[in-house]
Amino acid sequence: MSSPQQTTRRAFRRTDDFTPGTSKLKQVQEALPLPLLPTSVLVKVHSVALNYRDANIANGGNPWPVLPNGILCNDAAGEVIALGDKVKTLAIGDKVGPIIDTEYISGHEVGRSWLAADEDGVMADYIVFDEAVLCKLPLYLDWLSAATIPCAGVTAWSALKGMSIGQTVLIQGKHRSFVVKRSIFANQNEGTGGVSMFALKLARAAGLRVILTSSNDKKLRQMREKFANPPILSVNYATNPDWDEEVLNLTNGVGVDIVVENGGSESLVKSLKCTRRGGVVSQVGYLAKQNPMELAELIPTIIDRRIILRGINAGSKHDTEDFCAALSACQMPLDDLIDKVFPFEQAEEALQYVWEGKQIGKIVLDLQCDDRG
Structure with missing residues (x-):
């Protein structure tokens, strides 16, 4: 076993104070879980990527139970600096990141455990995980880029499974609004968050035609300019409430082959209606305000259009390895x-930047700044 010289870490834990305007994080100095267990690995974190999920958890909007005052975030890239004496798959110096569901290795497990929810996440300068939940990240990527892979990247990868050259994918952005401690905080992700951007890039690399929705014409214009060749199609769902019909028109009435759906009940039925018969809707999020009354047409629409509706929560360790x-x-x-x-x-x-939906793509924390002074 390699003996770790590092015995403490700095981490950001949630305050669990959901009052608007209050601090959501508290920096702590705490002991690492040492000595390392036989199959445990100590990782020096170089970068952490934030997701909308992190902002939602910190503001009390997560629909699943969370560990009180837990460490936030599930996207990280770091360097192995110490190993338990039974570790076989990793070596000192490897570039790694943990999978976000640490019970989801092969895809056949019945349990689940989500980083930053029912166990601590990765917003710390050192983390300890069992080798079974760590994946080697691509060596050609810098630390900042590598940190975006485990959650946002693998979610997009899983959402597009089964895609084929020449198919059409609808990548959706929706308005989000949550009730948090009796006050409503509303903001917009606009279809330009991390998963949407990853999905767009992967879809184009795979030869798919892309239709992007947003409520913000400026962001749609920016995306069309950024991805001009071949051009992407776009739909503003705010100015066109019947956006599903517009998507159908763009596909000559056939519908798209795959939808990356992140709205939830507010948009799901419309997403189904503009998907071709036998197509796939990958539900990757719940950004819109959830209202079960908007799902009245769900069952007849799925049956009529023979659609496969699949839930996506990143992927298994095998999915992560395949993506890398x-x-x-x-x-x-x-x-x-x-x-x-x-x-x-x-x-x-x-x-806060993520919570307000200001980003076009990923927001990343750079821990190497501290090393450089």
Whole structure:
């Protein structure tokens, strides 16, 4: 066993104060879980990527139970610096990140455990995980880009499973509004968050035609300019409440082959209606205000259009490994997915930036700033 010299860590734990305007994070100095268990690995974290899920948990909007005052975030890239004496698959110096559901290795497990929810996440300068839940990240990527892979990247990868060259994918953005401690906080992700941007990039690399929805014409214009060749199609769902009919028109009435659906009950039925018969809707999120009354047509629409509706929560360890292998094979750059980088000390500001939906792509914390002084 390699003996770790590091015995403590800095981490950001949630305050669990959901009052608007109050701090959502508290920096702590705490002992690492040492000595390492036989199959445990100590990782020095170089970068942490934030997701909308993190901002939602910190503001009390997560629909599933969470660990009180837990460490936030599930996307990280780090360097192995110490190993338990039974570790076989990793070595000192490996670039790694944990999967987000640490019970979901092969895809056949019955249990679940989500980082930053019912167990601590990765917003810390050192983390300890069993080797079974760590994946090697592509060596060609820098630390900032590599941190975007485990959650947002693998979610997009899983959502597009089964895609074929020449098919059409609808990548959806929706207005989100949540009731938090009797006050309503509303903001917009606009279809330009991390999963949407990853899905767009992967879809284009795979030869799919892309239709992007948003309520913000400026962001749609920016995306059309950024991805001009071949051009993407776009639909503003705010100015066109019947956006599903517009999507059908763009596909000559046939419908799209795959939908990356992140709205939930507010948009799901419309997403089904503009999917071709026998197509796939991948439910990756719940950004809109959830109202079961809007699902009245769900069952007849699924049956009539013979649609496969599948829930996506990132993927298994095998999915992560497959995605990393695909990235390494094609050497796809990911730096263009990063909207803004914050130093680790500004984690609170970064979290608020995501909560307000200001980003186009990923927000990443750089822990290497501390190393460089």
